[in-house]
Each structure stands twice: as C-alpha cells, then as structure tokens.
Amino acid sequence: MNAATPRLIHIDDMADPVVTPELAAWREGPDDFPCPMTADEVLARAMAETGLDDFGEDTGFRTRLGVILDALYEDEGLTRGGRVFVLQQAVRAMANRLRVEDLIRRHPEILDVPVEKPIFIAGLPRSGTTHLVNWLSRDDRLDSLTLWESEEPVAGPPLPPGETDPRMARSAAYWGAFGALVPHMTAMHEMAANDIHEDNELLFMDMNCYNWEFSCRLPRWTAHYLAHDRTASYAYERKVLQAIAWQRGRKNGVRWLLKSPQHMENLAAIKAVFPDATMVITHRDPVDVLRSLTTMLGYSDRTRRDPVDPPGLARLWTGRIEKLLRECVAQRDAFGPEQSIDVAFHEYMADQEGMARRIYRLAGLDLPPETEARLLGYLSENPRHAQGKVVYDLEGVFGVDIAALRERFAFYYERFPVKQEN
Structure with a gap:
C-alpha cells in the first residue's frame, strides 16, 4: 500500500467507546494526586516540587488560574x-514558571538575549501548521521547540555525555502511554517527544494557553480569556524564549520558528511584542477542520469523559472555531503584506515547495541547495496519511448540519480565499 491509497481507519465506537481496564484506570487517575485542588494548593504544590517560591511579577496569572x-x-x-x-498541567506550568524566574534571577543577562525576526505560523487546528513547522525546522538556521522542551523549558543539572535528558524521557513515557490507549491518534496528530511542537505551551506559564480547552469544556474560561488582553502573556513567552536560547548557548540570540493555532486570535498581541516578526497564516475550510478536529478530540475524549457526548463536543468547538476566526478577521491587518502571508491549504497541498519559497522570500531568507535538500528530505520521509486515513462522520456521529455550518462561517469565506473541500 502506498501514500496514494492510504489505509482507511473507521472508528466505530466513537459515541460509545469500548472501555478496557487500562482505559478505566486512566479515567480514574492516580490515587495519590489530590483532586479537587484550589489555586493556592496548586501554587503550593509547585513550590514544594521545586523548592522555589518566587513566581515573578503577577501578570494576572493567579486570577486566570482561579478561573x-x-x-x-x-x-x-x-x-x-x-x-x-x-x-497536573497547572502544577507543571507553575513549577516551570518558578524555574524560569529562578534561572533569570541567577543569570539576569538572559534578558539581554535578542529575539529578532521570529517566524510565527498560525492557522486553524488541522490546517497543516504542524506539518509546515516540522518541515521548515529542518533549516538549521532556525530554532524551534520540541514537545519535550516546550513541556519543561528549564534544564536540570548538566548531564554526562550521551545520557538522555530526563525531560525527554518523561515526555516520551507519558505520550507513549496515552498513545497506547488511543492508537489511531498517530494517524491524526501524533504526539512524539522529539517532534517540533507549539510555542503556546510557553503561555501555560502565564495561565493563558488555550490548550486547556482541548482537555475539557471550559466556557467560563474561554469567555474570560477572550475578554482580556493577552499582550502581557506573549511578553512572558518572549522571556521564556530568551531563557531557552541562553541555555542552548545562543547568547547572541536565535531566529525562532514558532507555531500555534492560538496565534490566529492574538495577531495584535504578537505584533506588539514581536514587531519585526514574519507571520504565516494557514487557512483551511473550517467545515473540514471541524470534521478532523471533532474526530480527534472525540476519539481522545474516551480517556477523560464519561459519557463522551460527540454532539456536545461539536457544538462547543463550532462556537470556539467561530470565535477564533472572528478574532483573526478582526486582527488580520495588525500585520501588513510586507511581514505576512496567507497560505490557502489547498494551494499548500498542491505545491509545498513553491509555498516554502514564498515564505522564505517574505522572511528574507535565501534557500541554498543544502537547505533545500534537507527540506525535501522531510517531505519524502513524511508522506501524507502514512499512518492511515481516518474516515470522518461529522453529520452522523456528531449531528452537525453542514449547510448551516457554512452559513455560520460565511464571514470567513468572504475574507479569505478558502476552498470548500466537501
């Protein structure tokens, strides 16, 4: 079987998952972790784990944690x-913040590390951003974040030569266990510790990352998040990027290649904090995005929800995607044409090499033969649907009216030349 005829994957227990003993145990969680916890208890646990107590300036993260x-x-x-x-994510994020503040207290020169001309990739979930950032990261002139490093950005004590970083080992162990429960996830969005990941993980440390919404249904939090300016949180991300670059020995700075769907609704904040950034925004038919996203989240919901409620998930994410797109339309002019490009998904899939050249020209980067060879190597090593193609059923399993959905997203189709896929 080749890439032109991928293996089709039918998930036939989406609405009523088969619950194995391992899945039942995961749904219950570890007995030795307290639940529920207050915000003060989360902060206290982070301090106990690190032996540190200085969270730095309160940028509103304590309030956001409470919400x-x-x-x-x-x-x-x-x-x-x-x-x-x-x-656990909240404790990890606050422990990371403590470690970042401690590192900078001991090495204040970190704040002098330049962050210049970063390249941001934004776009709807399931619109090609992960593929694009992993592809372009083959250019060794650009620095990106691996999943394990984004989860724990401050290194521990120096390691003996050849020894695996325990942060990488922890990430691989967790996502390996998760993947064993939901084996079809690799065909949708594999979480591999060494893959290039989203920089919005760094926003966790300011309690302003929308990833919370992938794990649970938080309308109160979403409303609070969208009602408040996020510029200070991107300024905190910039500080963490400085700390990571300094730890890598890049005291004169690096050119960051960063990506997250969350950036679509934060274009103005990014422009304020990173005024010389290049912004690459991918665009895909939101109906097709929802087909893929609801299936991915609906499938993984078996690890955390009972009952799973696919129609409720579709209603929630239809509203969330609409909010994200309306923010993108409202803020799109924060970046002018000299610093930004809109990448239509269908055009990107039709000519990935040509799109890369357009992005490189915009970013002021040349494309020498050795770099182009590395980029092409990624494409040949990672064909689309190599792990199989999941069959989606947005109408049946999730109860969505496609015609009504297209009417709801008319404002987006009118603003961007998005091809309606099916």
Whole structure:
C-alpha cells in the first residue's frame, strides 16, 4: 500500500467507546494526586516540587488560574482522571514558571538575549501548521521547540555525555502511554517527544494557553480569556524564549520558528511584542477542520469523559472555531503584506515547495541547495496519511448540519480565499 491509497481507519465506537481496564484506570487517575485542588494548593504544590517560591511579577496569572479551576469543576462530564490531568498541567506550568524566574534571577543577562525576526505560523487546528513547522525546522538556521522542551523549558543539572535528558524521557513515557490507549491518534496528530511542537505551551506559564480547552469544556474560561488582553502573556513567552536560547548557548540570540493555532486570535498581541516578526497564516475550510478536529478530540475524549457526548463536543468547538476566526478577521491587518502571508491549504497541498519559497522570500531568507535538500528530505520521509486515513462522520456521529455550518462561517469565506473541500 502506498501514500496514494492510504489505509482507511473507521472508528466505530466513537459515541460509545469500548472501555478496557487500562482505559478505566486512566479515567480514574492516580490515587495519590489530590483532586479537587484550589489555586493556592496548586501554587503550593509547585513550590514544594521545586523548592522555589518566587513566581515573578503577577501578570494576572493567579486570577486566570482561579478561573480555570472554577471552569474545570463545572465540567460535569469530566472524569476524575480528566480533572487530575488538568491539575497536573497547572502544577507543571507553575513549577516551570518558578524555574524560569529562578534561572533569570541567577543569570539576569538572559534578558539581554535578542529575539529578532521570529517566524510565527498560525492557522486553524488541522490546517497543516504542524506539518509546515516540522518541515521548515529542518533549516538549521532556525530554532524551534520540541514537545519535550516546550513541556519543561528549564534544564536540570548538566548531564554526562550521551545520557538522555530526563525531560525527554518523561515526555516520551507519558505520550507513549496515552498513545497506547488511543492508537489511531498517530494517524491524526501524533504526539512524539522529539517532534517540533507549539510555542503556546510557553503561555501555560502565564495561565493563558488555550490548550486547556482541548482537555475539557471550559466556557467560563474561554469567555474570560477572550475578554482580556493577552499582550502581557506573549511578553512572558518572549522571556521564556530568551531563557531557552541562553541555555542552548545562543547568547547572541536565535531566529525562532514558532507555531500555534492560538496565534490566529492574538495577531495584535504578537505584533506588539514581536514587531519585526514574519507571520504565516494557514487557512483551511473550517467545515473540514471541524470534521478532523471533532474526530480527534472525540476519539481522545474516551480517556477523560464519561459519557463522551460527540454532539456536545461539536457544538462547543463550532462556537470556539467561530470565535477564533472572528478574532483573526478582526486582527488580520495588525500585520501588513510586507511581514505576512496567507497560505490557502489547498494551494499548500498542491505545491509545498513553491509555498516554502514564498515564505522564505517574505522572511528574507535565501534557500541554498543544502537547505533545500534537507527540506525535501522531510517531505519524502513524511508522506501524507502514512499512518492511515481516518474516515470522518461529522453529520452522523456528531449531528452537525453542514449547510448551516457554512452559513455560520460565511464571514470567513468572504475574507479569505478558502476552498470548500466537501
């Protein structure tokens, strides 16, 4: 079987998952982790784990943490294990913040590390951003974040030569266990510790990352997040990028290649904090995005929800995608044509090499033969649907009216030349 005829994957228990003993245990979560927890208890646990107590300037993260937890406990369909996961993420994020602040206190020169002309990739979930950032990261003139490094950006004590970083080992162990529960995830969005990942993980440390919404249903949190300016949180991300570059020995700075769907709704904040950034925005038919996204989230919901409620998930994410797109339309002019490009998904799929050249010209980068060979190597090593192609059923399983959905997204189709896929 070749890439032209991928293996078709039918997930026939989406609405009523088969619950194995391993899945049941995951839904319950570890007995030794407290649940529920207050915001003060999350902060105290982070301090106990690190032995540190200085979180730096309060940019509003404490308030946001409280809102996240309030919203978390309002999600009635979430299992105990689902709540524990979010609490663990919150503790990890606050521990990371403590470590970042401690590192900068001991090495204030970190704040002198330049962050110049970063390249940001924004776009809807499932619109090709992960493929694009992993592809362009083959250019060794650009620095990106691996999944494991984004999860724990401050290194521990120096390691002996050849020894694996324990941060990488922890990430690989967690995502390996998760992948064993939902093996079809590799065909949709593999979470591999060494792959290039989203920089919005760094926004976790300011409690302003929309990734919370992938793990549970948090309308209270989403409303709070969208009602407040996010510029200070991107300024905190910039500080973390400086710390990572300094740890890599890049004291004169690096050119970052960064990506996240969340950037679509934060274009003005990014322009304020990174005024010389290049912004690459991918655009895909939101109906097709929802086909893919609801299937991916609906499939993984079996690890954290009981019942899973696919129609409720589709309603939630239809509204969330609309909010994201309306923010993108409203803020698109924050970046002018001399610093930004809109990449239509169908054009990108038809001519990936040509699109790369357009992005490179915009970013002021040449494309020497050795770099182009590395980029082409990624394409040949990672054909589309190599792990199989999931069959989606947005209408049947998720109960969505496609015609009504297209009417709802008319404002987006009118603003960007998006091809309606099916």
